Amino acid sequence: DPKIIQKPKYLVAVTGSEKILICEQYLGHNAMYWYRQSAKKPLEFMFSYSYQKLMDNQTASSRFQPQSSKKNHLDLQITALKPDDSATYFCASSQDLGNYAEQFFGPGTRLTVL
């Protein structure tokens, strides 16, 4: 059974549109994260949440907005999409944010912006 679910697996969008990437984890973890991986850049950290509170944001653009309706959910809303946003977006979780918190990753959502 997958413990971290990301939906959809693939997503195609047009420039200027808005999309929401879904992430749910069933590991009982308290911390969740978003990462991005594109052809041009290595895996890069975007956000971290702990108990539904934003802890760190390394995304320069406000077009990226995490949304946490439940402790085990951390969705990512992306507005005014650009072709450069094309990437695979990974959700991750860990028990806590502490120093001994191993992170586990979901399967990713591959976003293509035309």
Place this chain on the structure above:
Amino acid sequence: GQQVQQSPASLVLQEGENAELQCNFSSTATRLQWFYQHPGGRLVSLFYNPSGTKHTGRLTSTTVTNERRSSLHISSSQTTDSGTYFCAPDTNAYKVIFGKGTHLHVLP
């Protein structure tokens, strides 16, 4: 911020050969993970190893914290080991910083 250097950038092995992947980082890390990324994109945690040596199957991870380095040893490589290996240390509790990875290709 934390800088991560992984070497080699790519590696081609004949099946059965051993591999040693290196990771050096610029700041002391309290958390370090090794990940394997399948050719299809899936990320799998191999080791959570901020210090010392850990083994699992044919894999061994050794981290020397005060020297800011870690290594991943793969013994008797198999074609199914092909993929990308990432080292990911951190300098705070909120995020993990990834290296650029070592792309491993094991030939049959």
